[in-house]
Amino acid sequence: MSSGFGLVVRFELHDATAAAGFDQLVSQTAEGIKAHEPGTLIYVVHTVPDEPNVRVFYELYADRDAFDAHEQQPHTKHFLAEREQYINALQVTFLDAQAGKGPVAA
Structure with a gap:
């Protein structure tokens, strides 16, 4: 499994109200x-x-280009702009x- 591009992101949210709003944003x-x-x-x-x-x-993305395409989508840009109101901390790995x-070819 040498191809594929992935990440893990941990969000710490303000409180239960913020978590509910964040979950709605994620669903969209x-x-x-x-x-x-x-x-x-x-x-x-x-x-x-x-x-x-x-x-x-x-x-998990097919490759780095797929991740870059994800980042340019209108729904992703909306998520990135709106998430800040809900989060205390963010860690990306x-x-x-x-x-x-997995689904990625060897």
């Missing part, structure tokens, strides 16, 4: 991703047990696939 964004991004292979948002105001995204099983 995910619809755009499903409809317009064939190079986005996985885009999954997770909640964290015992941390109700944390969301963790796992994103970029990933390069090395081994395993």
Whole structure:
């Protein structure tokens, strides 16, 4: 598994109200991703047990170009502009696939 481009993003949200607004924004964004991004292979948002105001995204793209195309989509630009009102902290970790099983060709 030497191709693919991924990232993990951890969002710490202000409170339960912010989490609800953030979740709504994510839901809207995910619809755009499903409809317009064939190079986005996985885009999954997770909640964290015992941390109700944390969301963790796992994103996997066919390659860096697919990620760059994702970043240019109107729904993604809207998400990036609107998310700031909900978050206290943000941590992004970029990933390069090395081994395993997944939708990315070896």
